[in-house]
Amino acid sequence: MPSHRIEAPLRTLMGPGPLDIHPRVYQALTSPVIGHMDPVYLKTLDRIGEKLRNVFATQNRLTHAVPGTGTSGMEACVANLMEPGDAVLVCVIGYFGDRIRQMAERQEVELTVLEGEWGKPVDPERIKEELNKKAYKVIALVHAESSTGVLLPMDEISRLAKEHGVMILLDCVTSLGGVDVKTDEWGLDAAYSCSQKCIGAPPGLAPVTFSDRALEAARNRKHPIRSWYLDITLLDKYWGSERVYHHTSSSTLNYGLLEALELIDEEGLQNRFARHLKNHKALVAGVEAMGLKMLVEPDFRLPTLNTVRIPQNVDDLKARGYLLEKFNLEIGGGLGALKGKVWRVGLMGYSSSAENVLFFLSAINRALAVQGCKTDLSAGSDAAMSELGA
Ligand SMILES: Cc1ncc(COP(=O)(O)O)c(C=O)c1O
Known part of the structure; x- marks a missing residue:
């Protein structure tokens, strides 16, 4: 008998959407x-x-x-x-x-x-x-x-x-x-x-x-x-x-x-905006301290969606596939002219949390390491923690 059960793994959604739901x-x-x-x-x-x-x-x-x-x-x-x-x-x-x-x-x-x-x-x-x-x-x-x-x-x-x-x-x-x-x-x-x-x-x-x-x-x-x-x-x-x-x-x-x-x-709209901004700043601080680079200049960065440049010689699809397979973590790839050049990391709604920032930093550190690209996770999590006031 074929199974008619829906297969839906419990992912952490940190792409451009959909995001996690309360x-x-x-x-x-x-x-x-x-x-x-x-x-x-x-x-x-x-x-x-x-x-x-x-x-x-x-x-x-x-x-x-x-x-x-x-x-x-x-x-x-x-x-x-x-x-x-x-x-x-x-x-x-x-x-x-x-x-x-x-x-x-x-x-x-x-x-x-x-x-x-x-x-x-x-x-x-x-x-x-x-x-x-x-x-x-x-x-x-x-x-x-x-x-x-x-x-x-x-x-x-x-x-x-x-x-x-x-x-x-x-x-x-x-x-x-x-x-x-x-x-x-x-x-x-x-x-x-x-x-x-x-x-x-x-x-x-x-x-x-x-x-x-x-x-x-x-x-x-x-x-x-x-x-x-x-x-x-x-x-x-x-x-x-x-x-x-x-x-x-x-x-x-x-x-x-x-x-x-x-x-x-x-939550209150202003508190919600502040939460999105804080988690964004923590993610950026972490990513940069690890040695990775953001695409956008600080003045124009969107707090809800972070574009991180993919380091040279790193295979985009392999890295995202690794995150999905090993950690049930979804992030987005680049679109159009930015395909293969950036990752799009969403921190929106229920997904915008301190836990997700730290989870992403450690998971991406591992996904890069298996492709021979070393990043400094300890510096990254320290920088993120200090933005988070933890
Ligand atoms: C800025 C922007 N506009 C429009 C859309 C299209 O929305 P949807 O995919 O929900 O149809 C998206 C999707 O991500 C978007 O990011």
Whole structure:
């Protein structure tokens, strides 16, 4: 008889996502499935909206989670904000900025791409020059570019966009819940994230928020929104007071999301950001003291995702395979131009812990040693411990 049991080893997840999940979230996922129009479930959705408003730091009424992963959130923001002929500026400094570019092309916008070096933020001066050239409708950027480990200086960029009256579309997939996302202060018109990173739930939902101006623009388009499923004017009728059936919302995934958001409330957003920063600093201190190098300069490093350069003559796949096989530890490989050149080490949500920092340092020391690359683990753990105040 073939076995139908699911094989799912208990890994430690320290890649770009998904990340480890708190036991309370697992428990929430086993709550009874109920109907998507059940009044009790609709209250659950309302609570999710409320808690997401807190995490996005916004008063936007249209703040919910669309079905699908982060890419679905991206598609929702792009499809609703952009229509054929719109002048759109997309900043590309990594793999995910390029994904936004590809989506914008499919909307047949009048596209300008501002490309920058992978591993550095886009220079606000270049954005300023571009915005001075013509009247853009939308500027699209990735707040936390997880292919490179760079965090964008949004205060400056938002000031420029506001000056020019340009709508901002921001990818917050690797930032929301781990570092500050100031939707209202920055004047974001559309922002999206995912459930499986700093939020701390399984993959399958994409938190999104749209300003009133974005909703108004979506209602007054010349062309219909090129996605029925992700049309915010239709979704608003389900999420809002009309309660018109739109799709069969997954109660299971939304229970998990609500519990993860509850945990964020209990911890407090500022404490959570401080925890992510502290563990990031400990990891960097440890990695550098061991003799390894980070890809990104200190000023632009993303606390939630750390890009560590792979030493010369070390086989990336063999090292990651070793971590998985010997220690049940998952870290990420490089994407696009950085394939084989960096490791992406995620410290997000429940995975952002002192234990995981120390575990990673000792496991990577061993994975490198078996390939003949010596690193100083004792110096690394001392440096990490002192950042951790231990
Ligand atoms: C910055 C960024 N944007 C978009 C995505 C796409 O999200 P998903 O894989 O959940 O569809 C990712 C995935 O890691 C990401 O890191």
